[in-house]
Amino acid sequence: MVEEMGQAIWELKAAHYVRDEHGGVTFSSNHDLLRSQAATWHDYVSVWLAPAAVAPPADRIPNMYRRELAAWDKHAVEIGEIVAGLLSEGLGLDPKRLKELSLFETRIFGGMFYPYCPQPDLTVGLSDHTDPGVLTILLPNQVWGLQVMHGEKWVDANPLPGGLIFNIGDFLEIVSNGEYRSVQHRVLANSHKEPRVSIVHWFDVGNWGDSDEHGPLPELISQEKPARYRRFTKKEYVENFYSKGLDSKSLVEKLRL
Ligand SMILES: O=C(O)CCC(=O)C(=O)O
Numbered sequence: 001m002v003e004e005m006g007q008a009i010w011e012l013k014a015a016h017y018v019r020d021e022h023g024g025v026t027f028s029s030n031h032d033l034l035r036s037q038a039a040t041w042h043d044y045v046s047v048w049l050a051p052a053a054v055a056p057p058a059d060r061i062p063n064m065y066r067r068e069l070a071a072w073d074k075h076a077v078e079i080g081e082i083v084a085g086l087l088s089e090g091l092g093l094d095p096k097r098l099k100e101l102s103l104f105e106t107r108i109f110g111g112m113f114y115p116y117c118p119q120p121d122l123t124v125g126l127s128d129h130t131d132p133g134v135l136t137i138l139l140p141n142q143v144w145g146l147q148v149m150h151g152e153k154w155v156d157a158n159p160l161p162g163g164l165i166f167n168i169g170d171f172l173e174i175v176s177n178g179e180y181r182s183v184q185h186r187v188l189a190n191s192h193k194e195p196r197v198s199i200v201h202w203f204d205v206g207n208w209g210d211s212d213e214h215g216p217l218p219e220l221i222s223q224e225k226p227a228r229y230r231r232f233t234k235k236e237y238v239e240n241f242y243s244k245g246l247d248s249k250s251l252v253e254k255l256r257l
C-alpha cells in the first residue's frame with residue numbers, strides 16, 4: 001500500500017501534499033525538509049490515527065488503503081500493548097504501568113518510501129536520529145538500508161521476512177531513567193533498483209496538557225540511582241522536535257543531568 005502511494009499518480013499525491021506535520025493525512029517528500037540542514041532521499045505518507053482530536057475524518061484517508069490501514073492499526077495496538085507490558089515488567093513495575101500513564105495513546109502511521117537513488121554516496125535515505133516518542137514499530141520490506149548505531153559503529157539491521165523491529169524512543173529512555181536507551185538509527189540512500197518501503201507506527205504520549213510534566217518515574221529513582229534527566233513539559237518536547245531537522249540534538253541530550 002505504501003509502495004502504491006509512493007508510485008501513485010501525481011494527482012493523488014498532490015491532493016495530500018502538505019508540510020503541516022501536526023495531524024490528519026500528509027504526503028511529503030523528505031518529511032523534515034524545511035527543518036533539516038540537507039535534503040534526504042525519501043517520500044513519506046503519514047496518518048495521525050489517535051487521539052481522535054488529531055485523526056482525520058475517514059474520508060480523508062485515501063480509499064486505496066483505508067481498510068488495510070485500520071486492520072494494521074488494530075494489530076499494531078495489540079502487539080504494542082504486549083510489548084509495553086513486557087517493558088513495564090522489565091523495569092520491575094506492574095505490567096500496566098506504562099499504559100496507564102497514557103504513554104501509548106497517540107499513534108501515527110508512517111509509510112516510508114525510498115526510491116532508487118542514482119548517487120547514493122551523496123545523501124542518505126533518512127538522516128541519523130533517535131525517535132522522539134515512546135516506542136516505534138517498523139515493518140520493512142526486504143530491501144536493505146536501515147542501520148543502527150552499536151557502540152561507535154553503524155551496523156546493518158537486515159530485514160527478516162515478516163519480522164517487526166521495535167525502537168525505544170527518547171521518551172521511554174527518560175521515563176525509564178535510562179534503563180532503556182533510545183536507539184540511534186538511519187537509512188542509507190537506496191542503491192537497489194527496487195524501492196525500499198517501511199511501515200512505521202509511532203506510539204506517543206496522549207492526554208497530556210501543555211503544562212503537565214513528565215520525567216523519570218519516581219519509583220525508579222533512589223539514592224543509588226538518582227534521576228538522570230530533568231522533568232520537562234509538553235511545550236518543550238514539541239518545540240524541541242519541530243524546531244529542528246531529524247539530524248540534530250535529541251531531547252535526551254538536552255535533558256540529561
Ligand atoms: O525506514 C525505516 O525503516 C525507518 C524509518 C524511521 O526511522 C523513522 O521514520 O523514524
Ligand SMILES: [Fe+2]
Nearest residue numbers: 129130131185
Ligand atoms: Fe526513526
